Amino acid sequence: MSQVKQGKEPLLRIAKRDGISRPMAYGIRVIAVLLSLVVSGIFIFAVTKLNPIQVYEGIYDGAFGTARRSWVTIRDTMMLLCIGVGLAPAFKMKFWNIGAEGQVLMGGVLTAGIMRAYGSSLPTPVLLVLMAVMSIVAGCVWGIIPAVFKAYWNTNETLFTLMMNYVAIQITSYCVALWENPIGSNTVGVINQSTKAGWFPELFGQAYGLNVLLVLLLTVGMFLYLKYSKQGYEITVVGDSVNTARYAGISVKKVTIRTMAISGAICGLAGFIAVSGASHTISTSTAGGRGFTAIIVAWLAQFNTFVMILISLLLVFLQKGAIQIASQFNLNDYASNIITGIILFFILGSEFFINYRVILRGKKEGEAK
Amino acid sequence: MTSAQIIQLLQSAVCFGTVIMFGAIGEILTEKSGNLNLGVPGIMYLGGIAGLAASFFYELNNPAPNKVVCLLLSFLAAFLASALGGLLYSFLTITLRANQNVTGLTLTIFGGGVANFFGGGLNTMAGGVGQISVAATSSVYRANLNNVTNFGVFGKLFLSYGFMAYLAIVVAVAMAWFLNRTRTGLNLRAVGENPATADAAGINVTRYKYLATCVGAGISGMGGLYYTMDYIKGTWANDGTIESLGWLAVALVIFATWRSMNAIWGSYLFGLLFWVYLIIPGLGRKDIELFKMLPYLVTIVVLVAISLRKKRENQPPASLGLAYFREER
Numbered sequence: 001m002s003q004v005k006q007g008k009e010p011l012l013r014i015a016k017r018d019g020i021s022r023p024m025a026y027g028i029r030v031i032a033v034l035l036s037l038v039v040s041g042i043f044i045f046a047v048t049k050l051n052p053i054q055v056y057e058g059i060y061d062g063a064f065g066t067a068r069r070s071w072v073t074i075r076d077t078m079m080l081l082c083i084g085v086g087l088a089p090a091f092k093m094k095f096w097n098i099g100a101e102g103q104v105l106m107g108g109v110l111t112a113g114i115m116r117a118y119g120s121s122l123p124t125p126v127l128l129v130l131m132a133v134m135s136i137v138a139g140c141v142w143g144i145i146p147a148v149f150k151a152y153w154n155t156n157e158t159l160f161t162l163m164m165n166y167v168a169i170q171i172t173s174y175c176v177a178l179w180e181n182p183i184g185s186n187t188v189g190v191i192n193q194s195t196k197a198g199w200f201p202e203l204f205g206q207a208y209g210l211n212v213l214l215v216l217l218l219t220v221g222m223f224l225y226l227k228y229s230k231q232g233y234e235i236t237v238v239g240d241s242v243n244t245a246r247y248a249g250i251s252v253k254k255v256t257i258r259t260m261a262i263s264g265a266i267c268g269l270a271g272f273i274a275v276s277g278a279s280h281t282i283s284t285s286t287a288g289g290r291g292f293t294a295i296i297v298a299w300l301a302q303f304n305t306f307v308m309i310l311i312s313l314l315l316v317f318l319q320k321g322a323i324q325i326a327s328q329f330n331l332n333d334y335a336s337n338i339i340t341g342i343i344l345f346f347i348l349g350s351e352f353f354i355n356y357r358v359i360l361r362g363k364k365e366g367e368a369k
Numbered sequence: 370m371t372s373a374q375i376i377q378l379l380q381s382a383v384c385f386g387t388v389i390m391f392g393a394i395g396e397i398l399t400e401k402s403g404n405l406n407l408g409v410p411g412i413m414y415l416g417g418i419a420g421l422a423a424s425f426f427y428e429l430n431n432p433a434p435n436k437v438v439c440l441l442l443s444f445l446a447a448f449l450a451s452a453l454g455g456l457l458y459s460f461l462t463i464t465l466r467a468n469q470n471v472t473g474l475t476l477t478i479f480g481g482g483v484a485n486f487f488g489g490g491l492n493t494m495a496g497g498v499g500q501i502s503v504a505a506t507s508s509v510y511r512a513n514l515n516n517v518t519n520f521g522v523f524g525k526l527f528l529s530y531g532f533m534a535y536l537a538i539v540v541a542v543a544m545a546w547f548l549n550r551t552r553t554g555l556n557l558r559a560v561g562e563n564p565a566t567a568d569a570a571g572i573n574v575t576r577y578k579y580l581a582t583c584v585g586a587g588i589s590g591m592g593g594l595y596y597t598m599d600y601i602k603g604t605w606a607n608d609g610t611i612e613s614l615g616w617l618a619v620a621l622v623i624f625a626t627w628r629s630m631n632a633i634w635g636s637y638l639f640g641l642l643f644w645v646y647l648i649i650p651g652l653g654r655k656d657i658e659l660f661k662m663l664p665y666l667v668t669i670v671v672l673v674a675i676s677l678r679k680k681r682e683n684q685p686p687a688s689l690g691l692a693y694f695r696e697e698r
Contacts, residue, residue, distance in 0.1 A: 016696065096470055098407075155676040156685070158405075158470065159623055162616060163665045163672070169613075170662040177655030292474050299471045332607070334485035341479025345461065348472055352465035 013359040032350030036343040062324020078215040080312040083294035086266030099161030101291030102168030107135035107271025112282035115198035127198040139268015147260030151253040200277040223305040382640030390636035392618025395589030402581035403561040405690040407473030410615025411480025416590020417597040418484035419450030424506035439506040451590020455583040466692040488605035507603025544629040561686035564693040620668040626683040
């Protein structure tokens, strides 16, 4: 009877899963999304007193109700996707590029500037190429600056890129004030409205055809780059363990700077697409928080660019729907941010159940599997 | 440049600094537990709107609002709502081990959504017209000694602020004392530096992380409350200012090298840099935008300087941003 007194076994225990089958992992995620839709439905019901089913009909109507709405949904999905694709290599390298917002804006500002300055002197194809190149350079520079400091002095990149956002936002505000049209409006207005110089041409009879084509090309390209190229492999190794990478003879500095150059370049190009292919104007809301949302898109997709298409579509679909509901009930658009937040919280939480399993008190290890 | 202008600049700097000082002190407490909460802007939003909403409904239902009740209601509501934001973050990152950066950013999106949604729509939903306004509560927050005394320049510079400006300093000093002089504070820092060692020493890592993050969020939320009640005088603006101030609060944590005493003068310095265009003559509207870049540029410079000097006492908590799972040692 010399038994050591034992504490009570806890009600719930957590153990790491050895592995999980793909269908089950996706099953858990789908359940999370469904749960989040239920919670969002309750929220909308509480505010509008509408039948939740009608609410979701309204959301669908807002996103895909007419051909025009569908195209706007597709256009915005492509924007979000493009930034997500740009962020994927950086995040795979575990480089916290929170600065997409600024990289997009810098690309957008240069695009708008060139469109204004050379709209009447250069033909549109030349203009488009020039704007694309310059926006890539701008995004690239904005991405490389924090990368160099990270590579050589291990400066915290999360906060550095974050601060670069606000520098970019102030530069944009400056340019908006500089290019104000009409004076006193505090906006740039639609650039080259009459000549449409520097605007994306219609492709396949669709105004946003070129946006879709460009972004899908980038999506496929990035998927192949990350999965099959040597550079993509180097990114994976640096992301998993910097020490292993050094040991294997990979120059971590070079990979860091190169990857951020690519990441910034694509985000800059996203700014070009946003200005030249969609809004034809520039303001501090050209990026509109997508730089932050795209981080979550890239992270949740685990850097698989094809999964990113689905996640971007889901988020934009709900945003458009929420905007529709909001305008129907005289509420404001920010309802969409609440719904986005709820969905993301649920998906983030669901990752736990994919990586760990919960064991009830009294159950044996084997039974809980 | 007249002396009146300089006084105005200094006053603006202090008001601006108070908002971000609250945010930064809360975040210092959170980060000392090893949690990098990028949800500070969202939490400040939650605090701001909760305080505003609480006093709005109270003032709506009571034609003659009691000022003490106004104050207590809005203060408690703001603290609770922000702490709830912190609890959500804690549950996801500590219990469910979600990535801290992504969870924080989501909290910022969510908090901004909630605040701007209700801030813009609350008055309409309650059947009113136009902007939300809580004059009675705001007057309590803005009451100051300079109006009842007459000390000239001294009064203008040191007595012209609402009580929360002084509360921020008190909280900062108390935080420094707590983190450096109390056993609980030292335990908390141990958790942030090396949770495994702290665990082995018998410190309940989970409880410390939860409490520090929730209380830290509550303090950060006070920044939002001060902003809505005092800075913009008991109204609401959907212009995203709280978000940019929230990020400045995160920046201030680095600027202060995780010391709340440094956050006091750091926040006023940020305020000075932000408003310095007030005293520079001949600036156009576009030039002002460039000047507003200054606090961010200075933060970048400090960030680089800290990483270049590599002084041990200026580094962030060693396990900042990492989840702790006992079985993974």
